[in-house]
Amino acid sequence: MIDVLIVGGGGAGLRAALAVAETDPSLTVAVLSKVYPMRSHTVSAEGGAAAVIGAGDSLDEHCYDTISGGDWLCDQDAVEAFVAEAPRELIQLEHWGCPWSREPDGRVAVRPFGGMKRQRTWYAADKTGFHLLHTLFQTTLKYPDIVRYDEWYVTQLIVDDGRVHGVVAVEMRTGRVEAIPARTVILATGGCGRAFPFTTNATIKTGDGMALAYRAGAPLKDMEFVQYHPTGLPFTGILITEAARAEGGWLINKDGYRYLQDYDLGRPTPAPKLRSMELGPRDRLSQAFVHEQRKGRTADTPYGPVVYLDLRHLGEDKIDARIPFVRELCRSYQNLDPATDLIPVRPVVHYMMGGVHTDLDGATPVAGLYAAGETACVSINGANRLGSNSLPEILVFGRRAGIAAAEFARTHREGEPPAVRSQGDDERRRLTRAREGRANGERVAVLREEMQHTLEGAAGIYRGGDVLAKAAGTLAELCERALEARADDTSAVFNTEMINLLELRAMLDVARTIVACALNRQESRGAHQRTDFPVRDDGAFLAHSLVHRAPDGTPSVGLLPVTITRWPPGERVYGRD
Amino acid sequence: MTESIRLEVARYRPGQDAEPVFASYEVPLMPDWAVLDGLTYVKDRLDGTLSFRWSCRMGICGSCGMTVNGEPRLTCGTFLTEYGDGPVRIEPLKGFPVIRDLVVDIEDFLAKLSSVRPWLVRGGEELPLTAEYAQTPAQLDAYKQYSMCINCMLCYSACPVYVLDPDFLGPAAIALAQRYNLDSRDMDDRFDVLSQEDAVWGCTFVGECTNACPKHVDPAEAIQRYKLTAALRSVLPWSRR
Amino acid sequence: MTAPYVRGRDRLWFARSRRYTIFVLRELTSVFVAWTVAFLLLMIAALTGGGYAGFVALAGQPWMIAVNVVALAATCFHAITFLNLAPKATVVRLDGWRVPAWMIQGGNHSAWLLVSAVVAYVVLRSP
Amino acid sequence: MRRVLEPYLWLLFSGGGVVAALLLPVLVLLFGVLMPLGVLDWPSAAHLAGALEPLPVRVALVAVVALCLFHAAHRIRHTSEELLGLARFDLPIAVVCYGGALGGAAVAAWLLW
């Protein structure tokens, strides 16, 4: 029996595994992931990871930036814990070998980032997530006791009597379905950007963990808060990191005008100014784009309206030294060179602020079930995450969840209940059905596209009550249709069509919670902007949305108060001081 | 009407095919479509049974390596328009067992990677978690290139030595060992695993690994440099670092 | 049955791409390196044991000249590739600045010219 | 055993590669091509023998022969195995190749003394 079973081999999952292996080598720990760990989406993170290290910065300032950036929806005790532990985590990564970029004297270098008042973002050129993930992965290889299940896809949590007992998973290589008993399970499955049509997220980001927890009775929190990143490449959705703006890049409209000055984000200055203009928070920048578009000041491309990111004045040397990957991506995927050309960009779905509801140790209301990383919502991101807070978050809370799960496993030594077998057998039957050939249903891709467009139409940057209500109906109906989806592939070996179908069903569950929460929140806050309720309403909604799955599968939304410690809600001010 | 291009895709369905066979699909030839976009088009609209791996579609996760018209390539970064009127022949990476269609078995590499101790080795000395080890930009540069490996396996597929002899430790694993050897914070030199007949001495400097590498890691250089290190260490036993 | 497919050995791998073929040709220059050494040994034998005239006659045979022309091409190819590849093994750093490969290669090729000139001079200078 | 030998073989191979690159082209050019074709005159036997007279020259020549042959032996060993798939016969092939190189060097030493 596995003591700690970690679902997900991204940054959060691997950090949790290391925490268990380093604190209590007597426990058995396993990492199960639908892709090889180093393929996880953490690998794509570019810009950096925030943590207070230096002169002139303070923990309180990082807290304040995070809380105001999150439009006061963050739990402030969580933010304080996060900010306090982030530096230690990044130094730990350094000790494990992460190639952080350096100052000439050999200390770790930091750069500015959107919404941050101080320079506190550590970076490894502009492949921070890549280096972080490979460092973590290679460090886990030091511990042969960390068992890996690579390319196994979890389809269900085994829950009995309010407590988790393991998972059911398919080994993709053989198609074998197995019930894997475990004393604790940590979900570290990442976000679900793929529920939207245009996203920076990899194809594996399908919200599986959120759906698993939700179906197992654990509530999801703040699902309506979906972050649009202001600068994605138009066709692919590939992200141009915020670091490009932090290094001095400008956003201009089709007339070459730095339009952010029209949206209460400060006055343009030649050099980047912290918490101002291009270094404002992502929600505000993405919203500004929509207004520009309405004013007809965006340029048209076959892939929709765009504005431009101008890096030309930075010069080739600075681009190559600080953001070489941006240049590489532009050259390979957009056939242009940022040293001489403008980069067309548009807002793109990037990150889920919401996720599985957990406490500060990653524990969910289901005993033995933990969650960490983007799939969880400890609530440090509130209504809008600040760039470069997510990488330290997956480390801090990955570690905390690992330690808490280890403690739970040490103190709960019961054997395997019969539910493990019986639920495993049921799930095996269900999966066999998902793989049975059905020649006349609709294709997975067709259903997926319909879901994506429904979600974008209703839960995009701006949302309206009537559209959301209609979308809720469409999504419920799509869930039914997905049960009868067409299946061409009946093979057991590496059946990606079946995996795609299971992912679609997970995304549909998650999409319904997004719409339900968005419908319920009758105010505008951070990334959630209601056209019919355009202002923030602290009286009614200074609270998290908490959504449970009703027995008939519909989401039922309630509210949970926000924890406020030292920073009473105030106005979000950028570019004015 | 949009133009189209033909993809000839190797299919291998274990239990059904004794060896790979080619299937042909017509896909639209869009100016900004990568080979991978062609494959997802096939999977989404033409034939749901085609299996292949991909994830980030931005050249960083390392999962989409395949053989395209005979060359190992990342399919998310290789454009259909490079192949004129086509057809484009897409096969699994050569040199690896084929699990199904375009999916190959890379377990062998993972075992090799673990064997070179790809982690920072500190001989006992550890700083507390309040301070970082100092490393100047020049010291960072000394190994940075070798840390760029995305484990995409194109170099293995391009290396005839590996394809002929799967016991060869191979380019990426050695480059990653060098990534740590050359890191000023590391105190190991991994001589025991690297100076082996099947490790650096197996490489005959074909150099194709470096040509194939999409991330400019230059594994060929990493290996030749280690040969010199290992040779000097053998001749001058006191020259350990 | 779910066994993976393992491709058999490709006997003609070196013909699959031009770069593989060049690699094999580069390796095969070593045969001519050995031949050249043998040829020079023959000459030394002739010089030390007498029979220099016989050696001169042998070297003048048309087939011998043909073989040596090929050997010349092969040893030159060897020299160019070998000297070009040298910077891969020897990364020279001065003060943290990495000496670029072309400089090392340039140095190697200059040395080659110089050595050749000296040898030619020693051989050809009038007695 | 071979694990211990490989680094030395490689050093000999590399050294031989450099020596062969620097010296052989000009030597074949002179003795193998230009002189037989009559472009240049053959030097007198006495002149050449005189050039071989000093001890350091003879020692160096033996070294050159040995290194070049080692270089060739090493490459022939690996290439034949790669081209023909003979890796399982590595030991006999290695013995033949390196043995040949040693033999050549011995011949050179014998001729020069």
Ligand SMILES: Cc1cc2nc3c(=O)[nH]c(=O)nc-3n(C[C@H](O)[C@H](O)[C@H](O)COP(=O)(O)OP(=O)(O)OC[C@H]3O[C@@H](n4cnc5c(N)ncnc54)[C@H](O)[C@@H]3O)c2cc1C
């Ligand atoms: C392009 C891009 C750039 C970013 N840049 C930054 C940045 O600069 N700074 C920053 O702080 N943040 C950044 N982020 C956000 C940050 O990268 C992510 O939030 C974070 O990496 C998430 O890590 P994770 O460990 O939670 O999940 P992931 O890394 O996504 O890992 C999820 C894991 O779960 C596994 N999994 C999922 N479902 C299943 C299942 N059903 N069965 C088995 N396994 C499963 C997957 O295989 C994977 O291993 C960026 C995000 C993107 C998209």
Ligand code: SF4
């Ligand atoms: S060295 Fe290059 S080609 Fe080889 S696995 Fe790494 S990134 Fe891929």
Ligand code: F3S
């Ligand atoms: S192709 Fe192979 S032989 Fe060596 S130089 Fe690269 S590993």
Ligand code: FES
């Ligand atoms: S899909 Fe990630 S490298 Fe191509």
